[in-house]
Amino acid sequence: MTLRKQIDQGCLYLRQILGQFQPSIGIILGSGFAHFTDSIDVLSTVPYGDIPGFPLTSVEGHDGHLKAGKVQDINILAMQGRPHFYEGHSMQSLSIPVRIMKSLGIGTLIITNAAGAINPIFRPGELMIIHDHINLSFTNPLLGPNLSDYGPRFPDTSTTYDPVLISAAHDVAKGMNLNVRDGVYLFTSGPSYETPAEVRMMKKMGADVVGMSTFPEALTAKHADMKVFGLTQVSNMAAGLSDQPLTHYDVLKATRGMKSQTASFLAQCISQF
Amino acid sequence: MSEAVNLEKAYNFLLREDLASPTIGLVLGSGLGVLADIITKASSMPYRDIPHFPQVSVEGHKGNLVFGKISGKTVVAMQGRIHYYEHTDMASIRFPIRLMKMLGIKTLIVTNACGGIRTDLYPGALMLIRDHLNFVGTNPLIGPNDPSFGPRFPDMSEPYDNDLGSIALQTAQQLGIDLSEGVYGGVSGPYYMSKVELSLLRLAGADTVGMSTVPEVIVANHCNLAVLGISCITDMAIPESLSPLTHEEVIEVAVQTRPKFIKLISAIIEKMPYP
Numbered sequence: 001m002t003l004r005k006q007i008d009q010g011c012l013y014l015r016q017i018l019g020q021f022q023p024s025i026g027i028i029l030g031s032g033f034a035h036f037t038d039s040i041d042v043l044s045t046v047p048y049g050d051i052p053g054f055p056l057t058s059v060e061g062h063d064g065h066l067k068a069g070k071v072q073d074i075n076i077l078a079m080q081g082r083p084h085f086y087e088g089h090s091m092q093s094l095s096i097p098v099r100i101m102k103s104l105g106i107g108t109l110i111i112t113n114a115a116g117a118i119n120p121i122f123r124p125g126e127l128m129i130i131h132d133h134i135n136l137s138f139t140n141p142l143l144g145p146n147l148s149d150y151g152p153r154f155p156d157t158s159t160t161y162d163p164v165l166i167s168a169a170h171d172v173a174k175g176m177n178l179n180v181r182d183g184v185y186l187f188t189s190g191p192s193y194e195t196p197a198e199v200r201m202m203k204k205m206g207a208d209v210v211g212m213s214t215f216p217e218a219l220t221a222k223h224a225d226m227k228v229f230g231l232t233q234v235s236n237m238a239a240g241l242s243d244q245p246l247t248h249y250d251v252l253k254a255t256r257g258m259k260s261q262t263a264s265f266l267a268q269c270i271s272q273f
Numbered sequence: 274m275s276e277a278v279n280l281e282k283a284y285n286f287l288l289r290e291d292l293a294s295p296t297i298g299l300v301l302g303s304g305l306g307v308l309a310d311i312i313t314k315a316s317s318m319p320y321r322d323i324p325h326f327p328q329v330s331v332e333g334h335k336g337n338l339v340f341g342k343i344s345g346k347t348v349v350a351m352q353g354r355i356h357y358y359e360h361t362d363m364a365s366i367r368f369p370i371r372l373m374k375m376l377g378i379k380t381l382i383v384t385n386a387c388g389g390i391r392t393d394l395y396p397g398a399l400m401l402i403r404d405h406l407n408f409v410g411t412n413p414l415i416g417p418n419d420p421s422f423g424p425r426f427p428d429m430s431e432p433y434d435n436d437l438g439s440i441a442l443q444t445a446q447q448l449g450i451d452l453s454e455g456v457y458g459g460v461s462g463p464y465y466m467s468k469v470e471l472s473l474l475r476l477a478g479a480d481t482v483g484m485s486t487v488p489e490v491i492v493a494n495h496c497n498l499a500v501l502g503i504s505c506i507t508d509m510a511i512p513e514s515l516s517p518l519t520h521e522e523v524i525e526v527a528v529q530t531r532p533k534f535i536k537l538i539s540a541i542i543e544k545m546p547y548p
Contacts (some may be wrong), residue, residue, distance in 0.1 A: 086414070086415050087416070088415060089415070138411065139410075189412050190412065190414075190415075191415065191416055191418070191425055192426070192427045192495065193426060193427065193428055194430050195405060195406075195407075196404055196430060197404035197405060197478050201478045204477070204478070239430040247426070247428065
């Protein structure tokens with residue numbers, strides 16, 4: 001089945017389920033953000049497996065459900081759990097959920113993740129607003145035939161993360177008296193964590209955090225002319241910045257700590273966007 | 274999962290051959306396959322006879338799994354390396370490392386011939402690999418995880434075992450052999466890097482550049498093997514003074530370095546805390 005067909009079938013299926021419900025904001029809940037679904041008045045829950053063409057997820061901490069509902073009267077569509085490149089999905093198939101959202105009429109995409117801090121002043125548990133990214137995966141979701149209905153062959157990425165949304169998020173943080181960081185997200189394929197030498201290199205390159213998601217979705221959204229907002233929760237210090245070896249358990253634990261504050265920050269951002 | 278099934282078949286095949294149970298695995302790099310000659314009580318198993326074992330095609334690389342003793346320790350050596358640039362799939366890189374793990378090795382010694390980016394790494398110099406940069410463009414663990422080998426997200430904060438590194442440095446000092454330390458920059462190859470690419474690698478923190486090792490070491494870390502990595506510098510890969518390079522020149526330097534290399538590796542193995 002062609003990529004285009006997969007997207008169209010998934011979209012058709014979801015339109016039937018959603019009926020008159022018209023989401024305006026899409027949100028991808030990454031590692032540690034799954035709890036945000038508690039802040040959604042959920043109208044319908046759709047397992048990824050029911051949606052034709054939708055890539056599935058296999059990682060602990062990542063359920064695979066699409067949730068349609070309301071956050072402070074804003075209609076949203078949330079991905080609880082995300083498929084990753086390291087699971088073996090092609091980059092093209094990672095573009096499917098975002099393109100389905102676009103076709104459903106969603107104009108703004110919020111992408112969340114947990115990532116390792118490369119910037120030594122960052123601390124586990126802190127939030128970072130993504131201003132830009134570095135793609136160190138040697139591939140990208142726009143390789144292959146261009147889907148020109150979504151965007152141009154050569155999309156500009158001089159600003160992937162919308163400055164207006166960034167500034168609105170800063171206002172929300174200020175209002176909550178919440179300290180947020182600003183920085184650059186570096187994408188690697190994973191699944192192995194970085195070595196200390198790689199972390200030193202990434203720092204030189206200009207990265208503040210490193211993770212294994214977000215870039216494929218952000219680029220797909222930018223291509224489709226969606227407004228993108230990216231939010232990272234620092235889950236750990238990257239290799240070489242602390243004495244401890246890394247486990248996924250630590251990543252999940254660190255992101256659990258600030259649950260309620262993170263959730264209310266996200267909810268207020270949604271109402272301000 | 275067919276990879277697990279294939280590994281099981283290869284493992285059972287080797288069990289039937291009644292070979293010694295190795296505690297140390299060796300991957301012998303370009304021109305260094307001769308190290309297998311110092312293995313005593315050796316029994317050699319051609320890759321082509323082992324079910325599902327990937328095949329080698331590069332000159333200077335034989336294709337045998339050699340079982341036997343070095344310095345009284347029981348080893349298995351890959352005489353002939355499986356390269357990503359030949360196979361273009363990472364399953365072929367995973368297979369031998371995981372098979373050796375199943376055979377019982379605790380430690381993996383990886384050796385290679387590579388280019389020296391740092392000016393003090395002259396042809397013929399030996400370098401202890403302290404860390405690496407993955408510029409291969411992919412990762413051998415992408416795809417479904419097999420948890421019987423290791424976790425979904427393996428830690429890489431000490432990709433090359435510090436204790437084994439200390440043993441290597443100490444041994445080199447005792448033997449009067451210069452052993453530098455540095456970071457190995459792993460690329461896919463098979464072309465040798467351009468000047469500007471070498472500058473970029475140097476800026477990124479690489480001291481050497483080569484076309485192997487990194488994927489194997491990621492797979493080894495995933496299945497909890499302690500890794501020792503030693504590079505034989507075969508050419509200067511310094512951007513400002515880069516001259517054309519052939520595989521024959523690489524092999525020639527590796528061959529000249531063999532005696533020193535063999536002496537060092539066998540003395541290190543002697544000190545390893547395994548039977």
